[in-house]
Amino acid sequence: MIFPDKNVLVNEVDTLVRKYGNGRESLLPILQDIQRKFGFISDFAMQEVAHQLNIHPVEVYGVVTFYSFLSTEPKGKYVIRLCKTISCELAGKDAVANTLERELNLKFGETSMDRKFTLEYCHCIGMCDQGPAMLINESVYTKLTPSKVIEIIESLK
Amino acid sequence: MPIINDTLFFDEKAHGEALERALMMSPQEVVMEIRESGLRGRGGAGFPTGTKWMLALSAKADKKFVVCNADEGEPGTFKDRVLLSEYTKLVLEGMVIGGYAIQAQKGFIYLRGEYAYLLEHLNTFLERMRKENRLGDNILGTSFSFDIEIRLGSGAYVCGEETALIESLEGHRGEARNRPPFPVNTGYLGYPTIVNNVETFACAYIVMSKGAQWFAKYGTEKSKGMKLISVSGDCKKPGVYEVPFGITVKELLELVQADRTKAVQIGGASGICIPMSEINRNISFEDIPTGGSVIIFNEDRSMLKVLRNFMEFFVEESCGQCTPCRVGNKKLLEGVEMLEKGECSHRYLNELIELGKTMQIASKCGLGQSSPNPFISIVTNFKDEIMSNSIRGNNGR
Numbered sequence: 001m002i003f004p005d006k007n008v009l010v011n012e013v014d015t016l017v018r019k020y021g022n023g024r025e026s027l028l029p030i031l032q033d034i035q036r037k038f039g040f041i042s043d044f045a046m047q048e049v050a051h052q053l054n055i056h057p058v059e060v061y062g063v064v065t066f067y068s069f070l071s072t073e074p075k076g077k078y079v080i081r082l083c084k085t086i087s088c089e090l091a092g093k094d095a096v097a098n099t100l101e102r103e104l105n106l107k108f109g110e111t112s113m114d115r116k117f118t119l120e121y122c123h124c125i126g127m128c129d130q131g132p133a134m135l136i137n138e139s140v141y142t143k144l145t146p147s148k149v150i151e152i153i154e155s156l157k
Numbered sequence: 158m159p160i161i162n163d164t165l166f167f168d169e170k171a172h173g174e175a176l177e178r179a180l181m182m183s184p185q186e187v188v189m190e191i192r193e194s195g196l197r198g199r200g201g202a203g204f205p206t207g208t209k210w211m212l213a214l215s216a217k218a219d220k221k222f223v224v225c226n227a228d229e230g231e232p233g234t235f236k237d238r239v240l241l242s243e244y245t246k247l248v249l250e251g252m253v254i255g256g257y258a259i260q261a262q263k264g265f266i267y268l269r270g271e272y273a274y275l276l277e278h279l280n281t282f283l284e285r286m287r288k289e290n291r292l293g294d295n296i297l298g299t300s301f302s303f304d305i306e307i308r309l310g311s312g313a314y315v316c317g318e319e320t321a322l323i324e325s326l327e328g329h330r331g332e333a334r335n336r337p338p339f340p341v342n343t344g345y346l347g348y349p350t351i352v353n354n355v356e357t358f359a360c361a362y363i364v365m366s367k368g369a370q371w372f373a374k375y376g377t378e379k380s381k382g383m384k385l386i387s388v389s390g391d392c393k394k395p396g397v398y399e400v401p402f403g404i405t406v407k408e409l410l411e412l413v414q415a416d417r418t419k420a421v422q423i424g425g426a427s428g429i430c431i432p433m434s435e436i437n438r439n440i441s442f443e444d445i446p447t448g449g450s451v452i453i454f455n456e457d458r459s460m461l462k463v464l465r466n467f468m469e470f471f472v473e474e475s476c477g478q479c480t481p482c483r484v485g486n487k488k489l490l491e492g493v494e495m496l497e498k499g500e501c502s503h504r505y506l507n508e509l510i511e512l513g514k515t516m517q518i519a520s521k522c523g524l525g526q527s528s529p530n531p532f533i534s535i536v537t538n539f540k541d542e543i544m545s546n547s548i549r550g551n552n553g554r
Contacts, residue, residue: 025346027328032270032309066330066476067311069270085232086422086466087389087452123314123470124425125271126235128389128452129396138273 006044012037013048022053027063031070039115040074068122076111076118078156080104082134085124091131092145099146103153117156172247173366176291179254180299187258188214191361193369195381200226200317200354201424201448202523203380206361209351212341213259216349223256223264223303224326224345224352228310228317230269231425232470233450236385236397237355241268241275244359245282249305251358253292254365256303259351264305267322270312279307314474318522319352321476332478333522356385356449376402380441388413390422390453400440407436409451417455420539425450426467427527429534430460460539461546464531465493471528482525485516489532496536499546506536506544 016033020026030049034041041064050057064070082088082097101107104117111118127133130142141152179187192207213221225248229237240248252264268275283305286292294302313331315321320334323345344350353361360382364372373381380402389395392415400409406421422430423440424447431438431445438444454463468490477483492509495501501509513529520526536543 024328025326028311028325029308032311062330063328067313069310069312084466085426085470086463087233089466090390090454090458122271122312123474124230124232124234126229126238126269128233128235128387131389135271140274 009034009038009042009045010048013045013052017052024053024055027053027055027060028067031060031064035070039077040071042072046072074111074115077116078136079118079120080134080136081120081122081125082108083123083125083127083132084121085128087124087128088131088133093132095146096132096134096144096149099149100153103150172363175362175364175366176250176253177297179257179365180297180301184214184258184260187254187365190369191258191364194364194372195369195376195379196357196360196364196372197380197442198354199356199360199384199448201231201446203442203446206353206357209341209353210255210258212339213261213349213351216342218349220263220346220348221259221261222345222348222350223252223259223261224319224322224340224350225252225264225266225355225358226317226319226322226352227266227272227355228269228322229272229355230314230317231427231448231450232467233387233389233422233425233452234448235387235389236449238272238275239397240355240359240385241272242278245279247359247362248355249279249282249286249358250291251360251362252305253296253303254361255351255353255358257296257301259349261351262303264303265326265345266305266307267310267316267326268307269310269316273309276307276309283307313476314470315476315522315524318524321522322352323350330476332476333524335521354448377439377441377443379443384440384447384449386440386447386449386451388451388453390451391415391418391455391458392453402441403439405437405439406431406445409440410436410453413453415453415455417457418453419456419458420454420460420463420535422452422454422463422531423447423450424527424530425452426470427524427530429530430463430538431534432538435538460535460542461493461496464535464543465490465497467531468493471524475524475528479519479521479525481516481519482521482528485512485520485525486528488512489529492532496543496546503544510536 016030020029034045046060047057050060106119108119108121127142132144133142188210196206197203256264310316316325316331318333321331325331340350340352375382383399383401386398392413394413420430423445471486472490475482475486513533516529517526
């Protein structure tokens with residue numbers, strides 16, 4: 001696993017604090033940008049953010065662990081989130097879930113050794129009329145079938 | 158009842174010049190117009206929008222805020238996504254009208270993280286509004302200045318609750334606050350704040366463009382106007398429908414071409430599940446209120462499986478702050494597991510229903526207060542099917 005260099009992180013947090021401000025209300029936008037750039041929020045990153053916003057690191061930890069899109073563990077380059085809400089389930093989510101596990105050789109909740117893919121479930125992503133649906137990072141994929149999933153995974157490999 | 162002759166949202170020609178009209182009136186007049194229209198909050202709770210705006214207008218503070226709740230997380234709802242992507246003007250200018258009405262300086266769109274792909278489109282639109290002087294300093298040559306900033310959520314359903322949303326905007330865990338005080342007095346950073354659903358702002362735009370009287374022609378006595386309904390599940394034509402309040406479930410099922418229907422879940426995971434014997438009930442604040450989610454189940458579906466899906470959702474999305482919700486949802490999910498194994502006695506099932514009723518009263522926020530709804534309505538309305546799983550054992554508690 002490659003952890004971002006501490007200096008890089010300090011500079012990044014510095015830039016983000018200048019961009020969003022050092023008030024408490026800037027905490028989420030700062031954490032979201034760190035998550036997007038590094039794929040997770042390390043202990044060091046949380047301490048650095050806390051230091052620069054002048055709050056206790058536990059406050060930052062509390063926020064990071066509350067939100068499911070923020071993580072303290074490294075995530076893959078592609079985070080795949082399959083919707084498991086009832087409409088997508090009715091539309092054939094199980095077959096899509098099996099295909100994803102098989103093709104990625106991952107179970108739900110796991111990240112691949114090369115940190116390329118993370119496979120997760122998520123709740124309703126508002127594509128209920130076009131299910132089964134999933135998000136890959138910030139892009140949405142709808143009306144999934146096993147063969148469509150294979151095509152998408154191959155294009156990312 | 159005729160279904161759709163006029164449409165409010167889907168007919169672009171009907172949109173008119175709402176912002177121009179609002180800015181020529183006084184803030185009090187705008188609020189009165191909204192009150193007269195009878196517009197009620199479209200997120201599902203149905204609080205009168207005019208009253209909310211009036212309270213915020215009369216609150217004395219040097220700063221006020223407008224928040225557009227675009228944290229559309231209720232399972233089965235996607236109408237706000239359609240409004241934000243295709244009818245952007247109605248929503249954003251509706252926010253400006255709201256800002257003018259309560260004399261706010263700043264607005265936030267709290268956009269759920271799952272909709273991050275809409276960010277570019279929304280920012281482009283905001284930029285265009287600034288260039289056209291419909292946002293920013295001295296809007297359309299008046300003394301009113303207002304700007305809008307987009308904030309992203311990070312995957313927490315509870316942040317759709319208005320006080321949890323404000324906590325999140327302030328950089329905290331999305332844990333609901335006690336109410337009162339309400340956000341109209343003590344909102345974002347302690348300042349008066351109105352939090353309205355995406356569709357409510359779009360409706361406010363239409364009220365200002367067409368007038369309160371015109372808007373109030375539609376719907377029922379206590380539910381004025383049209384409602385966007387997101388339909389999914391077992392039907393031929395899923396999608397977003399604009400229907401007048403008061404439409405019966407039966408009429409809606411015909412509209413979306415559903416057949417062999419067994420049950421209809423109205424209001425998403427936190428809504429209620431009705432059997433076919435009740436399809437003459439109607440969608441309105443008087444009968445079945447909803448934020449707009451309708452999920453249809455046909456005769457092949459297992460209601461226990463549906464219920465398990467909803468209960469797993471609430472166990473994962475409960476913020477854990479108050480005991481009735483944190484523990485209650487777990488006990489209900491365990492109850493579903495016992496039902497699946499045929500180990501839940503009739504007596505214990507009744508105890509669980511009582512537990513659900515306690516959660517409705519004792520939970521701190523809307524999540525916990527509404528999370529027992531599907532449990533209670535499914536086990537009540539489909540008791541024969543649910544208990545037939547129990548035939549094997551019936552040696553539960």
